[in-house]
Amino acid sequence: MVGILESADKIAPVKGDRFKPVAFFQRYGREIGLPVIVVALTALFAANSEVFFSLANFRNIGVSAAALAAVSFGQAFAILTAGLDLSVGSTVALVSIVGAIVMRDYGVPAGMIASLATGAGVGLVNGIVITRFKVFPFIATLAMMSIVSGLALSLSGGVAVTGVPASFADLAYELVLGVPVPVIIALMVLLVAFLVLQYTLLGRRIYAVGGNEEAARLSGIQIGAVKVAAYVFSGMCAAVGSIILTARVASGQPSLGTTLPLESVAAVVLGGISLFGGRGSVIGVAFGVLFVSILSNGLNLLNVPSYTQMMVIGGALILAVALDQAFMGSRVSRSG
């Protein structure tokens, strides 16, 4: 059996490694589309608003995008397994309460650890409910959204937790080399997510499970473990998002993050990750987040009412999924 592999090093790269424009576009077309749209959107707002194209406003966009970004990178993991995590919003709220209480009583580092542990805990429960009890991700995380939200409200008694150390709250507005700390945190999450997906067994297995669960199982991949890990990662990312938001409002808020389930799914799907799982990258998601954030910032500056903005974001999501469907259709008929 070993014989068939013995001359492994002598083999020259096959010709498939050469750059092929057509194949490149088929594979990365959607990933290129969004950055182009983001740049176009930026140009559009810059032409219509004097304030938009300024360093101060870009920092603004960055800070407001940071929490959504962290949450969306986690959401991407869940969706890549052909799942979904609707509990990210209430996880942000619960983590905010738990983190603020622990921080107030035991200091900032303990609060951070408690925050991440809480996020991981919610993700673990999500993962177990989905894999052990075979509850569809949509239902499981929808139910968890309610459970976790109730937990956050009863822990806090429905009011904000104050007394968060000032050193923590300042984080949200500090600059390192001119870049706001939340942006740096979000970029770190992006880097971790990218490295995990690209260079770890877990990451590649997430793609395999999402792409074809049965083939993955017959290849010896432990499907349950892979999915649980994806939801735990999603929960931890929500915790990071919560830390950023909690610092910004300098208190634990039980109502934090209510718009995040929709916005994170929108960012992920706009970013080119297929809702059917197994396809797309977190780099695309980063652009999805930029798109959502720049859109709402620009509409704000143009004095478009926030109610109208909600409609615009919902419309963009439907458009993205419609495009995804059209793309899936052509992909299926092309094979064979």
Next chain:
Amino acid sequence: MSAAFRSAATPASASDRDQPPFVVLNNLQKDYPGVRALGGVSMDLRRGEVHALVGENGAGKSTLIRVLSGDVRPDGGTLSVGGETVVFAGPMDARKHGIVTIFQELMIVPELSVAENIFLGNEPESFGLFYSRRRAERMAADILETLVKGIGIRPSQRAGSLSTAQKQLIEIARALVLRAPVLVMDEPTAALSENEAVALRRLIVRLRSEGTSILYVSHRLDEIMEIADRVTVLRGGERIATSDIEAITNTSELLGLMIGRPIAQLFPPRNEDLGEVVFSVSSLTRQGAFENISFNVRAGEVVGFAGLVGAGRTEVMRAIFGADVLDSGEIRKSGRVITIHSPRDAIASGIAYLPEDRKDHGLVLSMSGVENLVMASLERSGFAGLVSWKAVGRSARSVAEKLHFTGQLDAMAGTASGGNQQKLVIGKWVLTQADILIFDEPTRGIDVGAKAEVYRLIHRLASEGAAVILVSSELPELMNVCHRIYAMSGGRIWDEIPQEEFDEQRILAGAFVAHMAAKPTAFHAGAA
């Protein structure tokens, strides 16, 4: 009454030779980015004729079929049906013009019943309003009975519970309901066992005598020699030849035309260096699927499993591999009893299983060839949970080279040809360095060249000391590749046939036992 009248009035095939052809394809062209799929192909189809279309994968057969089915619009050339030039707006339009295509890709709605699938979009009604389930199921039963007797498909059964072959039969039944004058069949027998294929060929002959024109695509050349009136050979998007079947002396001549060079040898010689029994199972039972299965395989040996669809061969192999649960029985490797609860356990024990359904169970079509190749052995290409893409690429390329993989390794597996997809699945298991390899229908739907390579590879694995189990519905394949054959029927092994005693009749007898009235006692291989 009216149906009988119609078929009686239709001219028989013998008198049709002088009539103008019913369907004419004139200089059809189709380019895909970077590929010329059809470079001006002309051919025609007469009434009441079986016209075979052959060629290697990539020869343009699929594109031609898709043009005929209205799925693809040609870049140039014309198509006429019954003397009238047509341009199909889509698949429904092609049907309206009387051309019905039975695709290899199964289009079955798994949640609907067999009867509902057969009549999908064409449901029989009661009082012009209600869907009559009873009537639909009765009609479905009639059609299934004509198609293949005693295959055990109930019209009320959920279509999702059927095997690939049974789904294929449903697909054919669906086309029969439409009573189309032109049937296009894309490898209808690829998923069928020998006996089902025989029944289908009989049906085709009957349809021909009723005046139906059939364009028949198949890789089984003996089949074509048997039922076709004419044959057209495509190669590289060009028509190489069209000939009356009487003018072709044997299948090798056809092969030569298809490949453009004489083919050396389809089946390599058997490995003669057999070792000890390295793998054996005894009294394996899974309720409702198979019982009391015992067999063994020696190192370097290729052991075949013959049987009809539904005989339980795939079920046995899946259970051995840990994909399904075993109720009882014992599995031994190199004399030691091993416990397998999941595919992961099986892989750790050096067992590999190549599923019969490449696309659904074998590959992640949305991932690259490289990633599919290393899917079951990813731990080896790195450490501490990290993936080394350099190591991955190296092992993937080396195995791809050995298997003569001719596609693009970096492209999505879904875009590779059938033969190349099968090579990816084989390569995946070669990379796990398994020494017990279970091949479930490894040559289904792949062209002759790729088949020869699969056989060569099985031979090579066996020569290197692997124990190979080959589940196949093609008797010639089993008889030319295997050292021993077990015949299964109705979830049991009925016969064990050593190479010296290979005999088509005897193998078929074993495969048919459960379908006969008087049943002999089951054979026990592990009894000794």
